Structure formats: C-alpha cells, structure tokens
Amino acid sequence: MRGQILGVDRRTGDGLVAGDDGRRYTFRPDDWAHSGEPAIGLHVDFDPIDSRAQSIFPMPVAPGSVPAAVSPAAPTTASDRNKIIAALLAFFLGTLGIHRFYLGRNGSGIAMLVLSITIVGLLVSAPWALIDAVRYLVMPDEEFARRYAR
Structure with a gap:
C-alpha cells in the first residue's frame, strides 16, 4: 500500500503513516526498511498489518523533481507566534x-x-x-x- 508519513517522534523514532485507503498506521524505527530517516510528508510504500505499517520504503522520485520531504510545498510546522x-x-x-x-x-x-x-x-x-x-x-x-x- 502507499501512503504519506504524517509524523515521526524524534525521541523514539515511532511514527504515523496516512494510507491511501484513508486509514492511519503506526510504525516503529525497525519498520523503516531503508537507509536514512523517515521525514514528514514523504510518500512511502508499506505493508499494512492490522493498524501497523511494516517494511516501509520511500517512493522513488522522478529525475529532476524534488522529494516531498524537502519540497517548498511540503507541510510546514504551524507557529503559534505571529x-x-x-x-x-x-x-x-x-x-x-x-x-x-x-x-x-x-x-x-x-x-x-x-x-x-x-x-x-x-x-x-x-x-x-x-x-x-x-x-x-x-x-x-x-x-x-x-x-x-x-
């Protein structure tokens, strides 16, 4: 299944993926099956097992395009300061x-x-x-x- 990473706890490495089926799946650091770190907004492919995402891989990026994790249009953290x-x-x-x-x-x-x-x-x-x-x-x-x- 495909989805997008919604968040990752920097302390524990646990995270949340929004699947294309509309459900949310949790994951642990050992579910990340790729070198590097998962990033918010990154499009991924994973195996859904119950409510957990396993064997998570980032989706390939077309040559010349910017990955979603570093794209200027990627979701930003909202500030409570004006x-x-x-x-x-x-x-x-x-x-x-x-x-x-x-x-x-x-x-x-x-x-x-x-x-x-x-x-x-x-x-x-x-x-x-x-x-x-x-x-x-x-x-x-x-x-x-x-x-x-x-």
Whole structure:
C-alpha cells in the first residue's frame, strides 16, 4: 500500500503513516526498511498489518523533481507566534528584548535587556531591534513558522 508519513517522534523514532485507503498506521524505527530517516510528508510504500505499517520504503522520485520531504510545498510546522506582533514588539519595546522573549529566544532577550541598562547598550540594542522588526516583516510566513515554531 502507499501512503504519506504524517509524523515521526524524534525521541523514539515511532511514527504515523496516512494510507491511501484513508486509514492511519503506526510504525516503529525497525519498520523503516531503508537507509536514512523517515521525514514528514514523504510518500512511502508499506505493508499494512492490522493498524501497523511494516517494511516501509520511500517512493522513488522522478529525475529532476524534488522529494516531498524537502519540497517548498511540503507541510510546514504551524507557529503559534505571529510575525506582525513580533515586529511591533521589536519596534516599540525592542531595546528591552521583549520580542525575543515572545519568540522563545530567551538568551538574546536577556542580552538585550542587560544592554538596555546603559546608554552605550541602548546604542547597540536599538539598531538590533529595528533590524529584527524589518526582518520579521519581510520574512516569508513559512520561514517564520519554521524558525519560531514551539
């Protein structure tokens, strides 16, 4: 049967395949019968046994085409962060690093907060925040979601 990998747990290697029959099948790392790692969105061929996918092989890719796992149209991880809010936080409160905390970048957020204590530090963190605000606005939605997904 053919299907598509829906997800893989990075810790255990367990995963889920959506079969062309509309059912979902689980798999374990030892069911993957190919070198390399399974990737989300990859089209595969497998043997369905009850609700488990076994002997899983990636589908061959036509020459010149991009595999589904790395295709720009492949499903992306949705981010619970909004790039407009991040840009506004960077523009209005950026010297304090609030936008960095919002995006889960706590280390650089603390650095910006500490820098904002002095005038010299403000001269560093203000342009940094302005650049961040512009960068968030021009960054494609898919890239923003990929970088800042939690």
